[in-house]
Amino acid sequence: MAKLQDTLDKMFGQLNIAQTQLPEYFETGLNPSKRLRPYQEECMKYFLTYMNPDKNFYGKQRSPHLLFHMATGSGKTMMMALAMLYLYERGYRNFLFFVSSNNIVEKTRDNFLNSSSSKYLFAPILTIEGRKVEVKEVKNFQGTDSDSINLCLTTIQGLHADLTAEKENAVTYEDFTAEPVVLIADEAHHLNAETKVANKRSREEAENVQNWERTIDNIFQRDNGKLPNILLEFTATMDLADQAIAQKYDDKIIFDYTLKRFREDGYSKEVETFVTDLDELDRALQAMILSQYKRKVFVKLGQDIKPVIMLKSKSIKDNKANYEAFKERVATLKLSDISNILKSATYRV
Structure with a gap:
């Protein structure tokens, strides 16, 4: 334009x-x-x-x-x-x-x-x-x-x-x-x-x-x-x-x-994008798990960091509903749920 x-x-x-x-x-x-x-x-x-x-x-x-x-x-x-x-x-x-x-x-x-x-x-x-x-x-x-x-x-x-x-x-x-x-x-x-x-x-x-x-x-x-x-x-x-x-x-x-x-121009960090076939809630859990993994890696390197994830919805109403569903899912999370996410995920760069 x-x-x-x-x-x-x-x-x-x-x-x-x-x-x-x-x-x-x-x-x-x-x-x-x-x-x-x-x-x-x-x-x-x-x-x-x-x-x-x-x-x-x-x-x-x-x-x-x-x-x-x-x-x-x-x-x-x-x-x-x-x-x-x-x-x-x-x-x-x-x-x-x-x-x-x-x-x-x-x-x-x-x-x-x-x-x-x-x-x-x-x-x-x-x-x-x-x-x-x-x-x-x-x-x-x-x-x-x-x-x-x-x-x-x-x-x-x-x-x-x-x-x-x-x-x-x-x-x-x-x-x-x-x-x-x-x-x-x-x-x-x-x-x-x-x-x-x-x-x-x-x-x-x-x-x-x-x-x-x-x-x-x-x-x-x-x-x-x-x-x-x-x-x-x-x-x-x-x-x-x-x-x-x-x-x-x-x-x-x-x-x-x-x-x-x-x-x-060299002012932005390189960004890698991954696309997964998981549903919305499992994608959110996957992002949380990856974030926690990064935190543990940095702890081993002697650095205290706070990884941040952002979950975005189409509307404020949807965002509130998804947030409540995410909190409930985390509260009842089991090891088998994490294993299923790992087995089910298909990535495309």
């Missing part, structure tokens, strides 16, 4: 984009332990090319909406941090980060706000063009500090609830018309329940239509009469095989960094 990234290549040339100078604060504004990788610099050069008003491209879309489609582990959160620094210089002060999980909100708080965390991304003393800048967490954008990066962290469910039932110190629709806001969506593939072809939606996705996609679109389109609101989406797993979603993002993918390229 065509991408905005490809359009920029045609308009300005890959060489010209590659020669784009990154601002000094992209280096000095980051935690000294963090260093940009070449593909991350490339990503930001596409972003700056698009956002630069002197190149006469940004103005064609009143409200920029971009997707950073980047492999898991490639540093999407770092790209968020750099985008925040650049947009601060451009006049933006209010940033709304939202995601589908409270756990990710807490991790993001360490990334952007907890200077004592090893995951903190910004420099201990953050300066942008000679101006000292603080990153402050806010509950809403009413009366925010005009000199700071004001960051509101929430879940999409919580954001929808705040906007539909007014609460004290919560975000309101007026927040998005008084001052320009940058909306940052992590794990953005969750936000496309409405865009998906109707007959491909799960029941949960259909129920989320009002709560997610329409809520974001409603606040994104608000006009503050100053700078346009901006929507930046980040994910590794957008379902671009879905025709409706592919069409929606056809002119929004600012950078596409696939897992294949991530591996070829």
Whole structure:
């Protein structure tokens, strides 16, 4: 599929984009332990090319909406941090980060706000063009500090609830018309329940239509009469095989960094894939047994590790049912069950 990234290549040339100078604060504004990788610099050069008003491209879309489609582990959160620094210089002060999980909100708080965390991304003393800048967490954008990066962290469910039932110190629709806001969506593939072809939606996705996609679109389109609101989406797993979603993002993918390229560039561990003919529950048991075996191997080598397995279902309802079935099976597990799994398994790489 065509991408905005490809359009920029045609308009300005890959060489010209590659020669784009990154601002000094992209280096000095980051935690000294963090260093940009070449593909991350490339990503930001596409972003700056698009956002630069002197190149006469940004103005064609009143409200920029971009997707950073980047492999898991490639540093999407770092790209968020750099985008925040650049947009601060451009006049933006209010940033709304939202995601589908409270756990990710807490991790993001360490990334952007907890200077004592090893995951903190910004420099201990953050300066942008000679101006000292603080990153402050806010509950809403009413009366925010005009000199700071004001960051509101929430879940999409919580954001929808705040906007539909007014609460004290919560975000309101007026927040998005008084001052320009940058909306940052992590794990953005969750936000496309409405865009998906109707007959491909799960029941949960259909129920989320009002709560997610329409809520974001409603606040994104608000006009503050100053700078346009901006929507930046980040994910590794957008379902671009879905025709409706592919069409929606056809002119929004600012950078596409696939897992294949991530591996070829030498940043990803080699992954081996095995396919087995066992049923779902036995596959889960097999994964658990292999995980425990690895733990014992490392113990013999004098290393204390904690192997992790992930079991994924099509829906939250299915996930809960499978989890309960798995717990019951483990509680009654016998040696003969393990032997049967070994005898029955057929592998394909």
